[in-house]
Amino acid sequence: MTERKPFKFGVVVRKADSGKEWAERARLIEASGFTTLLMPDHFVGPRFAPIAGLTAAAMATTTLRIGTLVFSNDYRHPVVLGKELATLDVVSDGRLDVGLGTGWMREDYDRAGLPFDPPKVRFDRFVEAVDVLRGVWSDGPFSYQGTYYQLDELVQEPKPVQKPFPKLLLPGGGPKMLALAGKVADYVNLTLQVRADGSGVRASDGGLESFLGKIETVRAAAGARFSRIDIGTSVQQVGVPAEKENWSAVNLDRQQETPQIVLGGPDEMADKLRYWRDTHGLNFFVLHNDKDLETFIPVVERLAGR
Numbered sequence: 001m002t003e004r005k006p007f008k009f010g011v012v013v014r015k016a017d018s019g020k021e022w023a024e025r026a027r028l029i030e031a032s033g034f035t036t037l038l039m040p041d042h043f044v045g046p047r048f049a050p051i052a053g054l055t056a057a058a059m060a061t062t063t064l065r066i067g068t069l070v071f072s073n074d075y076r077h078p079v080v081l082g083k084e085l086a087t088l089d090v091v092s093d094g095r096l097d098v099g100l101g102t103g104w105m106r107e108d109y110d111r112a113g114l115p116f117d118p119p120k121v122r123f124d125r126f127v128e129a130v131d132v133l134r135g136v137w138s139d140g141p142f143s144y145q146g147t148y149y150q151l152d153e154l155v156q157e158p159k160p161v162q163k164p165f166p167k168l169l170l171p172g173g174g175p176k177m178l179a180l181a182g183k184v185a186d187y188v189n190l191t192l193q194v195r196a197d198g199s200g201v202r203a204s205d206g207g208l209e210s211f212l213g214k215i216e217t218v219r220a221a222a223g224a225r226f227s228r229i230d231i232g233t234s235v236q237q238v239g240v241p242a243e244k245e246n247w248s249a250v251n252l253d254r255q256q257e258t259p260q261i262v263l264g265g266p267d268e269m270a271d272k273l274r275y276w277r278d279t280h281g282l283n284f285f286v287l288h289n290d291k292d293l294e295t296f297i298p299v300v301e302r303l304a305g306r
Contacts, residue, residue: 001229007303010036010286012234013057014047020055023060025290030064032259032297033304036097037061038069038286043108049294051084058092060158066164067097069189069234069286070171072102072133074114074122078132079156086137086160097187098133099169102126102177105198106198119196122175124148130168130184137165171203178214182221182229187284190214190233206254232284237261238269239295259285266298274301 011034016022027248029037037057039050058146066088071081089096102122103109109116117125128146135142139159141153160166167186172178181188190211192201211233219226236255240263255261259276262269276282287296 001059003228003281005227005281005283006305007273007277008035008230008232008284009300009304010034010038010067010069010284011290011296012038012040012286013053013287013290014045015053016048016128017180019056022048022056026057026060026064028293029054029290030061032293033300034064034287035284035304036065036067036286037069038097038099041071041075042105043075044105051088054096055088055091058088058095060302065097066092067169068099070099070101070169070245072103072105072108073100073126073129074109074117078129079136079151079154081129082133082136083156085133085166086158089160089162090158091167095174096160096162096166096171098109098166099125099171099187099189099287100130100133101171104131104198109198116198123185125178134165143252172214172218173201175217179218179221182223182226188218188229188231189284189286190218190231190282207305208257210254211258211260212280219281226281230284232282233260234286234288235260235262235296238287238292238299239263239264239265254255262299266302269296270302273299288297 010027013025016025039053040047041050050068058066065237085096085098106116115295125148127149127222132144132149132151134155135144136154141155142151143153144151168184169187169189170177170181170185171189171191173191191207194201222229259273259282263273273285
């Protein structure tokens with residue numbers, strides 16, 4: 001038995017047909033008890049750009065947190081991203097959660113003409129980017145001499161409303177990212193590990209044993225701060241079993257014993273999430289597709305904040 005942290009729920013929203021529809025979607029999510037509206041960050045596919053979309057969602061709501069799952073570090077210099085996000089934190093009255101990852105989807109890089117570096121390079125650059133973001137969000141001039149980023153006495157304003165920084169959400173599939181998340185993240189989203197070539201997830205990953213191992217990797221790295229981390233995963237399928245689009249085209253059958261698949265009626269789904277919270281400490285669950293909102297809202301109503 002582990003400490004019972006209150007349930008929090010996010011939902012990934014990709015696009016709408018109009019500004020009015022986007023605002024109405026955000027208000028429905030807020031009214032239904034979700035904690036956070038999250039957006040992905042890819043060039044390929046029908047998706048809004050995250051900074052503009054999150055700003056519009058913030059303007060349409062009053063309590064709903066906004067964030068990304070996740071910004072791809074390679075698509076923006078962290079100084080540029082840092083200024084955009086500090087501004088967004090101000091205009092949202094401190095409701096921003098910063099989801100950040102290395103960047104992984106090879107098709108994005110290839111179609112945009114960006115170099116796709118080896119995993120170690122992308123990870124090391126990402127670690128530096130986290131340092132830079134926190135540096136430019138801090139008071140006073142900030143200098144940095146890294147392998148990938150160099151800053152000289154930069155004073156960047158505005159500063160975020162949240163102190164010392166907006167909360168950081170990290171996805172974790174492989175051991176290095178999971179360990180880093182345990183040390184520095186406020187939210188951890190457990191994911192499937194991706195292939196080094198950026199073509200999808202590793203066929204060897206998935207299933208209960210792997211999922212439990214990821215929790216323990218975060219726990220070991222976090223130490224005493226584990227109880228302060230909101231840790232969870234993206235829920236790929238809910239309600240009645242059906243063929244649904246998912247981010248990796250992975251065979252979801254291997255995930256049946258994990259909270260990435262939550263089937264049955266509202267009570268059954270709520271019971272499964274309670275088990276994962278009470279037994280393993282997971283409390284932040286993200287609905288992968290807002291097309292499933294109607295099915296999942298009764299679960300959120302039963303559990304949110306409890």
